[in-house]
Amino acid sequence: MSYSYxxxxxxxxxxxxVCVIGGGISGASTAYWLKKEDPSLKVSIxxxxxxxxxxxxxxxxxxxxxxxxHFNRLVTVHGKERAYEIWRFxxxxxxxxQQEFSSCYKEIEFVQNxxxxxxxxxxxxxxxxxxxxxxxxFDIPVEVVNQSDIEKRLExxxxxxxxxxxxxxxxxxxKLTKKMxxxxxxxxxxxxEVDDFVEDSTGVTILxxxxxxxxxxxxxxxxxxxxxLSKYFEDKIFATKGQILVTEPTDLCMEAPCYAHFVLxxxxxxxxxxxxxxxxxxxxxxTQVGYSDHTSEKIQTAxxxxxxKHLPKFKxxxxxxxxxxIMGFSSDGQVxxxxxxxxxxxxxxxxxxxxxxxxxxxTGKSMVDLIYGRDIPEFISARRFQx
Ligand SMILES: Cc1cc2nc3c(=O)[nH]c(=O)nc-3n(C[C@H](O)[C@H](O)[C@H](O)COP(=O)(O)OP(=O)(O)OC[C@H]3O[C@@H](n4cnc5c(N)ncnc54)[C@H](O)[C@@H]3O)c2cc1C
Numbered sequence: 001m002s003y004s005y006x007x008x009x010x011x012x013x014x015x016x017x018v019c020v021i022g023g024g025i026s027g028a029s030t031a032y033w034l035k036k037e038d039p040s041l042k043v044s045i046x047x048x049x050x051x052x053x054x055x056x057x058x059x060x061x062x063x064x065x066x067x068x069x070h071f072n073r074l075v076t077v078h079g080k081e082r083a084y085e086i087w088r089f090x091x092x093x094x095x096x097x098q099q100e101f102s103s104c105y106k107e108i109e110f111v112q113n114x115x116x117x118x119x120x121x122x123x124x125x126x127x128x129x130x131x132x133x134x135x136x137x138f139d140i141p142v143e144v145v146n147q148s149d150i151e152k153r154l155e156x157x158x159x160x161x162x163x164x165x166x167x168x169x170x171x172x173x174x175k176l177t178k179k180m181x182x183x184x185x186x187x188x189x190x191x192x193e194v195d196d197f198v199e200d201s202t203g204v205t206i207l208x209x210x211x212x213x214x215x216x217x218x219x220x221x222x223x224x225x226x227x228x229l230s231k232y233f234e235d236k237i238f239a240t241k242g243q244i245l246v247t248e249p250t251d252l253c254m255e256a257p258c259y260a261h262f263v264l265x266x267x268x269x270x271x272x273x274x275x276x277x278x279x280x281x282x283x284x285x286x287t288q289v290g291y292s293d294h295t296s297e298k299i300q301t302a303x304x305x306x307x308x309k310h311l312p313k314f315k316x317x318x319x320x321x322x323x324x325x326i327m328g329f330s331s332d333g334q335v336x337x338x339x340x341x342x343x344x345x346x347x348x349x350x351x352x353x354x355x356x357x358x359x360x361x362x363t364g365k366s367m368v369d370l371i372y373g374r375d376i377p378e379f380i381s382a383r384r385f386q387x
Contacts, residue, residue: 016044019206019215020186021194021229023047024056025173025356026349027221028180029364032100035184037368043186044215046208048193052177055223055356058293058325060244060266060278062257063097063169064115064358065090065140068333070263072131078379084138085379086334090355093362094169100361101179108179109172109271113256118150118162120261127262128163141166153255155313162258170257170268173357180361194229199343219367220340220348223356224291224328232340236385237351240329241288242278243299247307247317249273265306275314277303293324329353331385335363337370338382347371348382 018034020027023045031043047053066087067074074083101108119125128144135142143164150159181188192208197218199205206213220226224240226233249272257268265279280302281288287296300322308315330336330351340346349367352359366376378384 014044014211014213016213016215017041018043019213019218020045020221021218022054022221022223023051023188023190024054024221024223025177026223026352026360026364028177028184029361030219030221030349030367031184031186032180033365033368035186037372043184044189044213045181045186046189046192046194046206046213048191050190051181051188052174055325055327056177057174058244058323059173059357060268060276061171061173061357062115062266062268063094063171064355065094065165065168067355068263068353070117070127070131071135072127075134082379085377087140089362089377089380090358091167093359094167096361096365104179108175110169111271112167112169114164114166115168115256116145116154116162116164116258117263118156118159118258118260120159122160124262125161128161132163154258155253156258156310157312158310159260164256171357197346199345204345217345217347217371220346223350223352224326226328226348226350230340236331236336238329239289239291240281240327241293241324242281242327242354243295243324244276244278245300245303245319246321247275247314248320250314250317253313267311275311275317277307291326293326295322295324327352327354335359335380336382337363337366337376337380
C-alpha cells in the first residue's frame with residue numbers, strides 16, 4: 001500500500017528509540033535483547049493481529065537443534081565445519097533460553113526430554129545412522145534406537161528405527177513469546193498493521209492503520225510477511241504453509257517429541273495428554289504457499305492416516321483443533337539478519353524455515369549485535385545475498 005501526503009497527516013505521533021514490527025518470537029527476542037543491551041531504551045512492538053498471532057502461535061513448540069535437514073545433509077551441502085557452526089548456533093539458542101528463563105520453566109511449559117527422528121524405511125535409517133556417526137564425531141549427544149525401543153518409549157509403530165537428539169526441548173510457544181515481551185518491558189500495539197515507512201536523517205516514520213510512529217530505528221520481524229513490506233525480500237523469503245491437528249487428551253505415554261519422514265512430519269504429546277501432529281505439506285506443494293492459513297482436506301486426512309498407521313493408541317480420539325500457519329522459508333534454508341540497502345535505520349531478521357522456536361532467540365541476539373556494530377556469524381548475515 002502507498003500513502004498520499006494528505007493521508008500521512010495524522011494527529012497521533014508516538015515516539016520510540018526502536019519500533020519492532022511483528023509480535024512473534026523473532027520480534028519478542030529482538031525486543032528482549034535490546035532491553036538487555038540498554039535498559040533505558042524505549043522499545044515498542046507493532047503487531048497487525050495479536051501477539052504470537054502468526055507462526056509463533058501456530059507451531060508445534062519443538063526447540064530443535066540444527067535446521068530443516070538432518071545433520072548428514074547439512075554436512076553434504078555446507079561441509080563439516082559450517083554444518084557444525086549451524087548446529088552450534090541452534091544449541092546456543094536453547095542455551096540462552098535456559099539461561100534467561102530458567103526461573104519460569106513451569107509457566108512456559110519448558111521440558112527438556114530430547115527429540116526423536118524416526119525412519120519409515122531402511123534408506124532413511126541409513127541416513128540417520130550416518131547423522132548419528134557424524135554428530136558423535138563432534139561430541140553431540142545422540143542415541144540410536146531400534147523398533148522395539150520406539151514401541152516401548154513412544155507407543156509408535158511401523159518405524160524401522162531412529163535416533164534421539166538428547167538435548168532438544170519443547171515449550172508452549174505463545175507463553176514463551178509473551179514471557180519474552182513481558183521481560184523486555186516493550187510497549188505493545190496489537191492490531192496495528194504497518195503499511196508504510198519512510199526514513200530520513202532524523203529517524204524513521206512508520207504508518208500503521210491506526211497511528212503514526214517515529215523511531216530512531218526500526219526492526220522488521222515479520223518473517224513470512226517481509227516481502228509485503230519491501231521488494232528486497234521477494235527473492236529471499238517464501239511464505240509456506242504448515243498444518244497441524246490436535247486430538248482430545250489421553251494418558252501420557254511418549255518420552256519426547258518426534259519427527260518422521262526426513263523432518264517433514266512431526267508429533268508430540270502435550271503435557272496435558274493431547275496429541276499434536278503436523279506436516280505433510282509435501283503432498284500439496286503447489287497450494288501450501290502464500291498467506292492463507294486454511295486447512296486442506298488432503299493434508300488433514302494424511303495426518304489422520306499417519307495416526308492410524310503409526311500411533312494406533314490415539315487413532316480413535318476426537319480431533320479438537322485443526323489449523324494452518326504461515327512460515328517464512330529462506331532461499332538457502334538459513335536465517336538472515338541485516339539492514340535494508342539504502343536504509344541504515346531499517347534492520348531485519350527472518351528466514352527461520354520452520355525452525356523459529358529453535359533459532360529466533362539467538363537470531364534476535366545477533367540482530368542486536370549488528371545494530372550495535374558487533375560481528376555476527378557470516379552464515380546468518382544477509383550480506384551473503386549481495387554476491
Ligand atoms: C504448523 C507449524 C509448525 C511449526 N513447528 C515449529 C516447531 O515445532 N519448532 C520450531 O522451531 N518452529 C516451528 N515452526 C516455525 C516457527 O513457528 C516460526 O519459524 C517462527 O514462529 C517465526 O517467528 P517470527 O516471529 O519470525 O514470525 P511470526 O510468528 O509469523 O511473526 C510475524 C508477525 O508479524 C506480524 N506482521 C506481519 N506483517 C505485519 C505488518 N505489516 N505490520 C505489523 N505486523 C505484521 C504477523 O501478524 C506475525 O504475528 C512451525 C510453524 C508452523 C506454521
